[in-house]
Amino acid sequence: MITFVIKKNRFLQMIPLARVALGRGTMASSERIAADARSRYSASPGDTGKMREETVARKIGPLGSVAVSGAPYAVFQDRGTSRGVPATHFFTGAVQAEEAKFGPAMAAEIKSALGG
16 A cells, blocks of 8 residues: 655745746747748749748737737738749648657746746
8 A cells, every 4th residue: 555645735836937937948849830931931033031020929918929920911921822822831741740859848937837
């Protein structure tokens, strides 16, 4: 028989630490997506660089963040158009590449914040 004795309950002190870790983790994920999207975008003749420059990560609240492209035509470059602009999937590909990394990265952030 194994008996566990809890000498000090730190649960309430762990909550703010975990929240900070989650916020840090989501921002890191958004930054990886934005950086990957910028590296996947291949410039075409006449490209001003605006879409690459405006693909960034932004914090939205204490726990959330997003990767966005401020260029209004970014979605057309990513998905293509019926008028002949081919899809580059520069942004979609970056999101898909991050999917497998997200869970383990968040777990590592929380473990580190809680002293594990």
